[in-house]
Amino acid sequence: xxxxxxxxxxxxxxxxxxxxxxxxxxxxxxxxxxxxxxxxxxxxxxxxxxxxxxxxxxxxxxxxxxxxxxxxxxxxxxxxxxxxxxxxxxxxxxxxxxxxxxxxxxxxxxxxxxxxxxxxxxxxxxxxxxxxxxxxxxxxxxxxxxxxxxxxxxxxxxxxxxxxxxxxxxxxxxxxxxxxxxxxxxxxxxxxxxxxxxxxxxxxxxxxxxxxxxxxxxxxxxxxxxxxxxxxxxxxxxxxxxxxxxxxxxxxxxxxxxxxxxxxxxxxxxxxxxxxxxxxxxxxxxxxxxxxxxxxxxxxxxxxxxxxxxxxxxxxxxxxxxxxxxxxxxxxxxxxxxxxxxxxxxxxxxxxxxxxxxxxxxxxxxxxxxxxxxxxxxxxxxxxxxxxxxxxxxxxxxxxxxxxxxxxxxxxxxxxxxxxxxxxxxxxxxxxxxxxxxxxxxxxxxxxxxxxxxxxxxxxxxxxxxxxxxxxxxxxxxxxxxxxxxxxxxxxxxxxxxxxxxxxxxxxxxxxxxxxxxxxxxxxxxxxxxxxxxxxxxxxxxxxxxxxxxxxxxxxxxxxxxxxxxxxxxxxxxxxxxxxxxxxxxxxxxxxxxxxxxxxxxxxxxxxxxxxxxxxxxxxxx
Numbered sequence: 001x002x003x004x005x006x007x008x009x010x011x012x013x014x015x016x017x018x019x020x021x022x023x024x025x026x027x028x029x030x031x032x033x034x035x036x037x038x039x040x041x042x043x044x045x046x047x048x049x050x051x052x053x054x055x056x057x058x059x060x061x062x063x064x065x066x067x068x069x070x071x072x073x074x075x076x077x078x079x080x081x082x083x084x085x086x087x088x089x090x091x092x093x094x095x096x097x098x099x100x101x102x103x104x105x106x107x108x109x110x111x112x113x114x115x116x117x118x119x120x121x122x123x124x125x126x127x128x129x130x131x132x133x134x135x136x137x138x139x140x141x142x143x144x145x146x147x148x149x150x151x152x153x154x155x156x157x158x159x160x161x162x163x164x165x166x167x168x169x170x171x172x173x174x175x176x177x178x179x180x181x182x183x184x185x186x187x188x189x190x191x192x193x194x195x196x197x198x199x200x201x202x203x204x205x206x207x208x209x210x211x212x213x214x215x216x217x218x219x220x221x222x223x224x225x226x227x228x229x230x231x232x233x234x235x236x237x238x239x240x241x242x243x244x245x246x247x248x249x250x251x252x253x254x255x256x257x258x259x260x261x262x263x264x265x266x267x268x269x270x271x272x273x274x275x276x277x278x279x280x281x282x283x284x285x286x287x288x289x290x291x292x293x294x295x296x297x298x299x300x301x302x303x304x305x306x307x308x309x310x311x312x313x314x315x316x317x318x319x320x321x322x323x324x325x326x327x328x329x330x331x332x333x334x335x336x337x338x339x340x341x342x343x344x345x346x347x348x349x350x351x352x353x354x355x356x357x358x359x360x361x362x363x364x365x366x367x368x369x370x371x372x373x374x375x376x377x378x379x380x381x382x383x384x385x386x387x388x389x390x391x392x393x394x395x396x397x398x399x400x401x402x403x404x405x406x407x408x409x410x411x412x413x414x415x416x417x418x419x420x421x422x423x424x425x426x427x428x429x430x431x432x433x434x435x436x437x438x439x440x441x442x443x444x445x446x447x448x449x450x451x452x453x454x455x456x457x458x459x460x461x462x463x464x465x466x467x468x469x470x471x472x473x474x475x476x477x478x479x480x481x482x483x484x485x486x487x488x489x490x491x492x493x494x495x496x497x498x499x500x501x502x503x504x505x506x507x508x509x510x511x512x513x514x515x516x517x518x519x520x521x522x523x524x525x526x527x528x529x530x531x532x533x534x535x536x537x538x539x540x541x542x543x544x545x546x547x548x549x550x551x552x553x554x555x556x557x558x559x560x561x562x563x564x565x566x567x568x569x570x571x572x573x574x575x576x577x578x579x580x581x582x583x584x585x586x587x588x589x590x591x592x593x594x595x596x597x598x599x600x601x602x603x604x605x606x607x608x609x610x611x612x613x614x615x616x617x618x619x620x621x622x
Contacts (some may be wrong), residue, residue: 010050014046083303085213085295085296088288089245091153091252092287093152095147096147097150098144099262112147128246129154130250131153132157154246154250155183161238178244184241184242188236194208196208204224206229250284251354258277258278302317324350330351332346346379348382348383349385390433390585395593395612398449400602402446402447403446410591416441420438433574434573459588460475466553471551476569477575479570491504491563496554504620505548512541513542516535519536522621535549
């Protein structure tokens with residue numbers, strides 16, 4: 001009987017392959033498989049083969065990090081290269097409060113017990129519990145105990161204990177989900193053990209423990225074996241405290257009500273005199289869900305390659321994602337790439353998932369955590385996010401005989417561009433605006449669209465310091481298109497000290513590379529402007545850089561002192577260079593609809609066709 005190779009996994013195809021295999025035998029050459037009971041046996045064989053093939057395929061897929069889909073398997077494979085997926089992160093707030101001690105009690109110090117400290121929320125809504133993982137002790141001065149800059153974590157503190165039994169293959173498993181692993185505190189007897197993430201410089205008597213994620217997003221504690229880390233002894237008691245959190249739901253809490261427990265040195269409870277008023281130093285932020293499967297698959301090999309040290313840009317990207325899980329994108333620029341160079345410095349720019357900036361508190365927290373991974377002698381600086389906006393001015397031609405509503409067609413164009421603006425080409429450092437793709441997106445919206453003339457412009461938002469003298473540097477990272485007549489730089493309106501009327505920025509080229517930045521204002525004559533300050537800075541067209549000398553800006557047309565500064569790129573493809581985060585801003589783009597009289601059949605010869613310029617408009621202001 002000949003052997004038939006079959007690679008099909010579909011049930012019907014497997015059954016057909018079995019029939020072909022049997023027909024190869026002369027006994028079954030003309031056998032009617034469907035008209036006999038043999039069909040039931042074939043169905044059973046085909047079904048069994050189908051299930052076996054499916055299970056085999058799943059087993060093979062779940063054996064590799066790239067193709068695994070079950071979280072437990074992905075975590076297990078990542079564990080093989082020393083990667084521990086990031087746990088949930090509790091939102092952290094910084095608060096201060098004073099506790100008035102009763103006058104009939106004289107004590108040198110008091111302790112805020114670990115656990116519940118306050119209830120916090122946004123505005124008048126107070127629904128989230130905030131706790132501390134350890135006792136906090138402060139001195140009492142003149143009957144007042146001051147708790148200053150206390151970091152509290154959103155969540156509930158839980159306790160668990162184990163008695164070591166060396167006769168068993170004992171596992172120290174924490175049975176709760178939603179644990180913030182950074183809040184796990186362990187004591188063996190009266191000795192405090194330290195959480196580590198690697199075995200560097202670990203000795204045989206080091207009092208350390210490690211954690212690993214197991215099934216159902218729970219965690220297991222691992223202790224030393226006497227060679228790497230101190231080994232637990234029989235009948236010792238292990239005490240574990242940890243916080244379970246609601247992750248990002250606690251973000252934004254800024255109003256807190258005290259609910260903590262104050263005790264003296266003997267453990268006796270003390271009732272504060274009056275109401276304890278809490279001052280919010282830093283609202284709650286940093287809460288994040290447990291690391292997703294896709295994130296584990298992406299970062300596990302990169303953290304492994306970094307070996308838990310921050311040297312290359314890829315190392316910093318992987319490490320910062322672990323330190324600050326709210327990171328959407330990160331840019332790393334070595335000081336040697338700057339002009340002038342800043343050797344020994346690394347500039348870090350972080351785009352958070354929600355918003356465009358991170359607080360000074362979060363910056364300091366990230367920098368402190370980075371010290372464990374960075375090379376000695378290297379200084380890290382976290383700089384504010386620089387957003388580079390790309391806008392378009394597009395004239396879309398359409399065939400009137402193929403469209404019923406021009407406004408609906410324009411709306412569809414805007415919707416398609418908005419959808420494209422969320423693609424992987426944008427919203428990241430190193431992003432690229434691809435002109436040909438944008439033109440294609442517009443053309444493909446509807447068959448009624450015959451063509452489009454699209455012009456590109458760049459924008460940076462300058463956050464001015466109002467009513468103070470200041471200097472500014474605005475970098476676009478892309479070469480400017482230079483019109484020899486000037487007016488390449490445009491801005492929204494603002495006011496300066498000593499000038500009552502609204503003014504604007506513009507430029508006058510000096511040569512192919514440099515220009516002078518000026519301030520102008522409108523005159524009663526339309527489209528004519530008067531120079532207020534002939535030289536207030538410089539423009540470098542090749543570098544795409546604007547330097548504004550000392551100026552006192554008193555107000556601006558836009559809220560919060562924002563001044564929009566616009567330039568036309570030399571290339572229609574715009575790149576988010578170095579620390580520039582690229583955004584395609586459809587909301588401030590211009591979409592004009594124009595009738596294509598040739599395609600519509602109104603002017604077959606093309607005489608009188610209303611063409612559109614492919615160059616920037618002649619307006620002097622934005």
